[in-house]
Amino acid sequence: MRVDDKTFDGWVREHHRLLFGLAYWWAGSQSDAEELTQETFFQAYRSRHTLKDLGAAKGWLVGILRHCFLHSIRKRSHGREVFLEEAHQVMSAEASLDPNVLALHRAIDQLDERYQVPVVLFYFQELSYKEIAEALELPLGTVMSRLSRGRQLLHATLEAKRKPLLVKEVKKA
Amino acid sequence: MTCEFFLTQMYAQRPGSDTPLPQEFADHLRTCASCSREFARMVEQDASIRQTMHSVSVPSTLEASILAGLALERTSSAVPTNSRTRGWRRWLWVPAAVAALVMVSVFAYARWQSQSALQQVAGMLHVAPTLSMEGEDREQILRWSEQVEPGASSLPSRLDRVQFLGAAAVQVNHHSAVLLRMKHEPRASLLVLDHPLLGTDHIKSRSAGDGSLAYWSEQKKSYVLLFQGNQAELQSYMQRMGITA
Numbered sequence: 001m002r003v004d005d006k007t008f009d010g011w012v013r014e015h016h017r018l019l020f021g022l023a024y025w026w027a028g029s030q031s032d033a034e035e036l037t038q039e040t041f042f043q044a045y046r047s048r049h050t051l052k053d054l055g056a057a058k059g060w061l062v063g064i065l066r067h068c069f070l071h072s073i074r075k076r077s078h079g080r081e082v083f084l085e086e087a088h089q090v091m092s093a094e095a096s097l098d099p100n101v102l103a104l105h106r107a108i109d110q111l112d113e114r115y116q117v118p119v120v121l122f123y124f125q126e127l128s129y130k131e132i133a134e135a136l137e138l139p140l141g142t143v144m145s146r147l148s149r150g151r152q153l154l155h156a157t158l159e160a161k162r163k164p165l166l167v168k169e170v171k172k173a
Numbered sequence: 174m175t176c177e178f179f180l181t182q183m184y185a186q187r188p189g190s191d192t193p194l195p196q197e198f199a200d201h202l203r204t205c206a207s208c209s210r211e212f213a214r215m216v217e218q219d220a221s222i223r224q225t226m227h228s229v230s231v232p233s234t235l236e237a238s239i240l241a242g243l244a245l246e247r248t249s250s251a252v253p254t255n256s257r258t259r260g261w262r263r264w265l266w267v268p269a270a271v272a273a274l275v276m277v278s279v280f281a282y283a284r285w286q287s288q289s290a291l292q293q294v295a296g297m298l299h300v301a302p303t304l305s306m307e308g309e310d311r312e313q314i315l316r317w318s319e320q321v322e323p324g325a326s327s328l329p330s331r332l333d334r335v336q337f338l339g340a341a342a343v344q345v346n347h348h349s350a351v352l353l354r355m356k357h358e359p360r361a362s363l364l365v366l367d368h369p370l371l372g373t374d375h376i377k378s379r380s381a382g383d384g385s386l387a388y389w390s391e392q393k394k395s396y397v398l399l400f401q402g403n404q405a406e407l408q409s410y411m412q413r414m415g416i417t418a
Contacts, residue, residue, distance in 0.1 A: 021229065
């Protein structure tokens, strides 16, 4: 399938918010999320000829993002030098986070990766179960059971902290 | 259906989607008050999680930097590989690549400058500058501010209800700015800066050291509300003064 540059740029405009949001909650930091979102679009551009159906671009991009995310986790698990200044920056960034965001970050962080990835996809509500299954390259039944278990664990973790998330008004222009 | 089975199956449902709840599940929900409460609690918690997830804002420069990176990628891959290509045409990609690199650098610099400006501004929460002029006449204060920061006299309409008791001239990242101290609320100040911190007029807020900030940009100017208190107190003050989106 031939994807011209104009179409691809349109996907960047349309889907970069979703990809950034997913990456943010998977990776847990804004700078990692930015890096993952950019890397996803660059990799997608290089392999755009592999997309079979233009209508499935969103799920395809999410699948590439997931690969990039898993790759970044593997890279980190092989050892990464962390500078003191960087650690300090992470700590101050965490201190300035909204308490609801911080509580959710910690709860998601406690989930196993096999639950973490589909659960975040579920809450963004932009993909159907079928699209989630395609993006994760898993059978639909597996996705549904992981989602069920993952949501249950997430709710239990949030409740255990006895700090229920407060509904916060999101300001829009 | 038993309550135990209902509670194990509850999280497999996706309320609010196009897929209706299974009949047996819906029947149990109608007849069992306890499970119905649990289900409602789950739906409420889901809504909170969803809202929190969506509350994280996307960096305003992200889209542009991806597009600039793609432009660079395209120009690099467009370099002729045919060995027969000779002459000046083989270097055509260089100016395009340089232009793309400049674009990326400009976006990165703008972002860095915004971050750095906000850090400097946050410092004012600890040591607020001494007022250069005092008075309670809003018009007079704004006229004085206009001399420091042209355009500062015409504040956005969302600040119509705010009264001031004085102003100070300050510098933020080599930009001239004016800091207005609020009347009736000693913890609050407003900074007017001739440099956009955001591309939009959406209000963003965050904690900064011992205080909180709310800021937005309009017509190439930035307005930063500094508050010596937590986020909740800042939001409550903004609501009181009608400083909302």
